[in-house]
Amino acid sequence: MFGKVRAWSRRHEKLAGAFRVAPLAALCLILAIPYASANPPSSGLYPSVSGYLILSALLLVPLTWRDRPLSAFAVISLISFGQWLADVPTLPANLAVLVALWTVAYTCSFRWALAAGLVAELGVFLALVDWSSVTLGMFFSGSIFVVTVWLTGLYASTRRRYLEGLEERAERAERERDQQARMAAAAERARIARELHDVVAHNVSVMVVQADGAGFAMDSDPEQARLAVRNISKTGRAALAEMRRLVGVLRENESGATDYTPQPGLGQLDDLVRGSAVPASLRVGGVPGELPEGQQLAVYRIVQEALTNALKHGGPGVHATVEIDYGSEVVVRVTDDGRGAAAPLSADGHGLIGMRERVGMYGGAMSAGPRQGGGFEVLARLPMVKAA
Template sequence: MFGRVRAWSRRHEKPAATLRVLPLAALCAILAIPYASMQPPVGSTSTHLSVAGYLALSAALLLPLLWRDRPIASFAVVSLVSFGQWVLQVAPLPANLAVLVALWAVAYRCSFRWALAACLVAELGVFLALVNWDTPTFGMFFSGSIFVVTIWLTGLYANTRRRYLEGLEERAERAERERDQQARMAAAAERARIARELHDVVAHNVSVMVVQADGAGYALDTDPEQARLAVKAISKTGRAALAEMRRLVGVLREDEATTIDYTPQPGLGQLEELVRGSAVPARLEVAGFPRDLPEGQQLAVYRIVQEALTNALKHGGPGVRAVVEIDYSGPELVVRVTDDGRGAAAPRSPDGHGLIGMRERVGMYGGAISAAPRQSGGFEVLARLPMVNAA
């Protein structure tokens, strides 16, 4: 129940402040009537007010407490009214407790400097109130000071707790924003990975299909059997590309988010099949003993070789041949794909993303890659990746 009341008061700060002041105002108004009916002692210098005067003075002391968003101004007004009351020698009223309420508000909402100044002003008020007393003593001043300091320390503690809770809420909100940001970054990275996969798969298979289609067109009149074999290769390559695209695009569909794909990712074990089935005549050379590398790193090597063979097919010219070299002998895995095509004379596609994708894949594992024409002719793609044993 108290938690609900506290939550409501935090959502409706000004109405809650008014409701907290109303009981004190009602009590002070009720007590002001007996004060007006009491006659001052004979020889007393205290000023006696009517019921309306006491009610007006109580209102002047209590109304500033409604300025919850301006605690310093509220305390200043209440203190000035109390000082004027002391100058006019009006006896203390229950409404003078507003000074302590305003003191607590300053300690709760303001900096320590303002809270200390308000505490000193309240202590001055205790001293001035005891000056008009018949026989003031140090014990009376000490008792009043203890009461004032207790209220002041309570406000400071509440201020510290409020700042601590606000800090916790801020850290929780920051952690939630960082978590959402990490989730968005992970989703973006996953989509970028899928986009690279799509590019590698589609570019390679479509390039093979284009070459086979061109060969079938040339052989259609002179060698129908060769044209028929080329058309079959086009059909096989197209089906493989569609199956791979369906697998990758299915990951992006929200309605299939629970579908688990058990198809293994290609790796170093499939390199020989990739080289043998490439439309570019190529051979695979392996140096050193193969290592058990993580699946992600194996996939990166596979895609780099696939993209390099695709580029050789697209830019190398007719009769191009390629060599794929995998070297395990050093501290790094070296992947080199060279061809004997046109090299620097080959036209470059301005909107190609193959080299960008290869750099991203190598960068994920702290490696480096270069792709440039060779001085002896042809083109070379050279990638170096630190070898990390699979967990």
């Protein structure tokens, strides 16, 4: 409820200021009538009750200027000074000086608050001059009200600025959190896009090569052609399943369901090598330990892409060897006995770029190129990173 009232007062500052002043104005105007009867002005400037009411109204109206606190305080102070010059007794409406002082201390800088406090202290001194004898105790007693109001306004101002700072920091933190979430989502989409490239490039290359082989063997060796077609079907289904899993992450799922299918890792390397369209062997040295899933996926994709390159560029009868050595670092070496430097260059290939990105993500190094004596070699070194 208080939040709604605060929001409404911010939208209607002038009307809210009038409502805040209304109780004090009504009280001062009501008290002005008996006060005028008990304290008639000696100068005769205000010969009736209406004069006191007009003076009270003049003192109270500037309090509604919420957006101009310095002007309000200055006008009220000048009216009070004119009242003192005219030898008009102090009215209940003169409390407007303290209200205006609090507003200045609350909304303005410390310099203006200090100046307003000194003006109010001067007003206390001038009000006491009308008494027959002014003592230090009387001045101190009158100053207590001024100093209390002044300090209360400064405290409220400090607290307001503190709360505004908290709100600003909270909003900034929320914006940064949203920005980090968007950046993380963009990075995840880029990673998935690279995964899609690896999946599509590997499986489609295998399917193309096997389809070409089936076409050549269709007449001379029907059984071999049927085997190639079955491999094409198997590879296509596997590629489609993995593509669906990756693309599903990119889609907005209204039900909030999450795909918990694990990413391929070191445990699937043997299946990858045995299921490759390129005859390949796997040799593992050392103890793999507990590598994080991201690094395991990087090793898996490097081997997968290297076998794809051997299939595409190695030529007929190519054989590949996959070596994984675990020590102070993970060494991945994939070699083949294909055409090597004689292989045609591919203008649209991004496999080596993707492998270098994966290796660079873990601070490793990679080299790829033809071997002396024939064949091609992909060598990647990744620092051993312990799983968290």
